[in-house]
Amino acid sequence: xxxxxxxxxxxxxxxxxxxxxxxxxxxxxxxxxxxxxxxxxxxxxxxxxxxxxxxxxxxxxxxxxxxxxxxxxxxxxxxxxxxxxxxxxxxxxxxxxxxxxxxxxxxxxxxxxxxxxxxxxxxxxxxxxxxxxxxxxxxxxxxxxxxxxxxxxxxxxxxxxxxxxxxxxxxxxxxxxxxxxxxxxxxxxxxxxxxxxxxxxxxxxxxxxxxxxxxxxxxxxxxxxxxxxxxxxxxxxxxxxxxxxxxxxxxxxxxxxxxxxxxxxxxxxxxxxxxxxxxxxxxxxxxxxxxxxxxxxxxxxxxxxxxxxxxxxxxxxxxxxxxxxxxxxxxxxxxxxxxxxxx
Amino acid sequence: xxxxxxxxxxxxxxxxxxxxxxxxxxxxxxxxxxxxxxxxxxxxxxxxxxxxxxxxxxxxxxxxxxxxxxxxxxxxxxxxxxxxxxxxxxxxxxxxxxxxxxxxxxxxxxxxxxxxxxxxxxxxxxxxxxxxxxxxxxxxxxxxxxxxxxxxxxxxxxxxxxxxxxxxxxxxxxxxxxxxxxxxxxxxxxxxxxxxxxxxxxxxxxxxxxxxxxxxxxxxxxxxxxxxxxxxxxxxxxxxxxxxxxxxxxxxxxxxxxxxxxxxxxxxxxxxxxxxxxxxxxxxxxxxxxxxxxxxxxxxxxxxxxxxxxxxxxxxxxxxxxxxxxxxxxxxxxxxxxxxxxxxxxxxxxxxxxxxxxxxxxxxxxxxxxxxxxxxxxxxxxxxxxxxxx
Amino acid sequence: xxxxxxxxxxxxxxxxxxxxxxxxxxxxxxxxxxxxxxxxxxxxxxxxxxxxxxxxxxxxxxxxxxxxxxxxxxxxxxxxxxxxxxxxxxxxxxxxxxxxxxxxxxxxxxxxxxxxxxxxxxxxxxxxxxxxxxxxxxxxxxxxxxxxxxxxxxxxxx
Numbered sequence: 057x058x059x060x061x062x063x064x065x066x067x068x069x070x071x072x073x074x075x076x077x078x079x080x081x082x083x084x085x086x087x088x089x090x091x092x093x094x095x096x097x098x099x100x101x102x103x104x105x106x107x108x109x110x111x112x113x114x115x116x117x118x119x120x121x122x123x124x125x126x127x128x129x130x131x132x133x134x135x136x137x138x139x140x141x142x143x144x145x146x147x148x149x150x151x152x153x154x155x156x157x158x159x160x161x162x163x164x165x166x167x168x169x170x171x172x173x174x175x176x177x178x179x180x181x182x183x184x185x186x187x188x189x190x191x192x193x194x195x196x197x198x199x200x201x202x203x204x205x206x207x208x209x210x211x212x213x214x215x216x217x218x219x220x221x222x223x224x225x226x227x228x229x230x231x232x233x234x235x236x237x238x239x240x241x242x243x244x245x246x247x248x249x250x251x252x253x254x255x256x257x258x259x260x261x262x263x264x265x266x267x268x269x270x271x272x273x274x275x276x277x278x279x280x281x282x283x284x285x286x287x288x289x290x291x292x293x294x295x296x297x298x299x300x301x302x303x304x305x306x307x308x309x310x311x312x313x314x315x316x317x318x319x320x321x322x323x324x325x326x327x328x329x330x331x332x333x334x335x336x337x338x339x340x341x342x343x344x345x346x347x348x349x350x351x352x353x354x355x356x357x358x359x360x361x362x363x364x365x366x367x368x369x370x371x372x373x374x375x376x377x378x379x380x381x382x383x384x385x386x387x388x389x390x391x392x393x394x395x396x397x398x399x
Numbered sequence: 400x401x402x403x404x405x406x407x408x409x410x411x412x413x414x415x416x417x418x419x420x421x422x423x424x425x426x427x428x429x430x431x432x433x434x435x436x437x438x439x440x441x442x443x444x445x446x447x448x449x450x451x452x453x454x455x456x457x458x459x460x461x462x463x464x465x466x467x468x469x470x471x472x473x474x475x476x477x478x479x480x481x482x483x484x485x486x487x488x489x490x491x492x493x494x495x496x497x498x499x500x501x502x503x504x505x506x507x508x509x510x511x512x513x514x515x516x517x518x519x520x521x522x523x524x525x526x527x528x529x530x531x532x533x534x535x536x537x538x539x540x541x542x543x544x545x546x547x548x549x550x551x552x553x554x555x556x557x558x559x560x561x562x563x564x565x566x567x568x569x570x571x572x573x574x575x576x577x578x579x580x581x582x583x584x585x586x587x588x589x590x591x592x593x594x595x596x597x598x599x600x601x602x603x604x605x606x607x608x609x610x611x612x613x614x615x616x617x618x619x620x621x622x623x624x625x626x627x628x629x630x631x632x633x634x635x636x637x638x639x640x641x642x643x644x645x646x647x648x649x650x651x652x653x654x655x656x657x658x659x660x661x662x663x664x665x666x667x668x669x670x671x672x673x674x675x676x677x678x679x680x681x682x683x684x685x686x687x688x689x690x691x692x693x694x695x696x697x698x699x700x701x702x703x704x705x706x707x708x709x710x711x712x713x714x715x716x717x718x719x720x721x722x723x724x725x726x727x728x729x730x731x732x733x734x735x736x737x738x739x740x741x742x743x744x745x746x747x748x749x750x751x752x753x754x755x756x757x758x759x760x761x762x763x764x765x766x767x768x769x770x771x772x773x774x775x776x777x778x779x780x781x782x783x784x785x786x787x788x789x
Numbered sequence: 790x791x792x793x794x795x796x797x798x799x800x801x802x803x804x805x806x807x808x809x810x811x812x813x814x815x816x817x818x819x820x821x822x823x824x825x826x827x828x829x830x831x832x833x834x835x836x837x838x839x840x841x842x843x844x845x846x847x848x849x850x851x852x853x854x855x856x857x858x859x860x861x862x863x864x865x866x867x868x869x870x871x872x873x874x875x876x877x878x879x880x881x882x883x884x885x886x887x888x889x890x891x892x893x894x895x896x897x898x899x900x901x902x903x904x905x906x907x908x909x910x911x912x913x914x915x916x917x918x919x920x921x922x923x924x925x926x927x928x929x930x931x932x933x934x935x936x937x938x939x940x941x942x943x944x945x946x947x
Binding site: 477478480481484485516548552555558562565566567568569570571573575583584585586587588589590591607610611612614615616617618619702703704705706707 | 794795796798799801802803806812823824825826827828847849888889890891892895904936937938939940941942943
């Protein structure tokens, strides 16, 4: 980072914090606008919001303004402190996820050596927030939603982590930049022009990661915790206004972050053939665009599934995780390990 | 049994007692969960009081009547044409089908028979309202299980059917088209051809629903074996319509009862399913919608020419007597028991609505299932609130 | 070719729908014409009304309010007796009560009431939904001609 070298630590930190504070809501807005408003609408042969701005592009502004104006309601018997803290915890987890995702050779808030480990660890914090929300709402629906969410998120954390292990073994690096580099420098049977996106070797891992992501985001077919036709909205049922917006931001921000993680680990991240791995202006300008395109492609698949499938029952999705996903991911690790040793 | 020493016996008893005490201390009360009256799964204002042990339902009790509009009493102070518009609102998704049994009962008392063309058009509209109703079910079942997209397709394609109903009757939801002795007016020009193309669209919709929901593996895991109703139990609770046909009973009033409507003139089939679970109920309704489009097509082909109104006095007074007419409505057997004393309006009307009986099985069928299955079963039983509370 | 799993076929359905144009009509900008038989609003042809009150009595919700008075009209033929006619003072339909059944239009023996498919008369205040006879008379412009009937129908003789 040529620019950052001239700045003091606190200045760098301030820039990074500011950048993330800007990026997360923007990313969420893009995800919600593209997929939740427009793609979902067209899949259901509707048009979606059309009035605010050209083709409804400013709808989120209106929605945001609406949420901000709304009164923050809390049930009389709610645990007020936990109740107000819960959305913040969920949001925090989303914000922290963005810290390690590299968008270019020099564009990363903090290139941790244990990048992917950190990402998966902080993504689990949201479980706490969900559980807190479910418990503190003093509402039976919320409580059931919270408990379901906790059970589900813990069950699907395992395949999520195990799916990543294959990638880590193949890359030989835990840092996300290292994984991108490994993919860029890889070769397909001596043909190195497009590198080796790990989706080619880790297709099982990629599928497992997407499925587990779907569950982490509590989206159909794994949206039992928020199942609107039975638990109304699960743990979010008592939230209103800005606090609800936090959950919303948390959910869709996480959707973006997980898509970006998947794009980074399986699709080569910000790198495309022709970019300089070591830095340089071109890579730092093109990188984010490439990453964004790949992220949107992954997010498209995630939301496509979301809008198509019915949901599994809680016990069915648990047995799906424990009986199929986890053994499969273990097999994946085994095979990857074997190949790593052989070649 | 080998002999035990007194000490061993005492130790055993003491151990059991201690365990019982621990169990007693750890035992928690069940949780009462009110599903409704305001809840997305209840299609309106039905309330189901469930006692839960964790996620398992110990007991469930439906509480109905939040939307009671007193139609049976109201009919006593209205004239026959006025009642016709009121009973449109009982099962609001298939309004025309509500009119038919009432009009038939009145016609039976007055000893009038509508001309054949009127009977054929009545049958066409009866089946159109069945399609309008069940298409919504096919989507609604998806949305209750989390597949939101399905219901939008249902609304999209139901629109075509409603347009056809509106083009001929003037009312989208409440046609008020049936009259004692015939129909309000004849079909407008071009209606038959247009309806045929709509029937083709509905068949496409059924195929689409089958691919999107019916054959979806997740949908099957959620519905197969859930809410199984054996045929004896179904008969005991007075289930009717697709719910009982899904339990394997081949019983359809369109075929089995003697109505002057035109079902006997066309070639069709009653669909049944042996399983009696939620999937069977979905499947039977899906097939019935397809079958209904075929019935409509055949009826449109063979529509006889002629008048649509028999000779009826200008002021309708039904001669004294009693009549019971039931038809196979989209939700099941709907019947009117009409008692007339020769006035402008009936003396007493008893309305048998299918949803009321279909929902009465809820305490039996919900016992022991999980909370998500409550929604599956309620959705698959398919009730309309207006039809329960009337 | 082996059967695709249902999950894949479902994805195909949503994707295909996404690539087709949406069916939404952007209502205030684009309007769909209701069929000419649609029961939108009731129009009153005042000169045909004889204040017979049939419609008001037959209405299931009693949302029609009629007042009139008798008056002498000049005779039809020269030298005849002056006729007694009923003149309409008030003819209101309360559309907040009306359930659009159409009984009034049907029972009217003198063809004074008509259905019009016009539907855009919503009001911010419920009291404004009471249309008086001038307002009801204005709807006459929107009354369509009766449609031709389908083949095989016997035209009503009137």
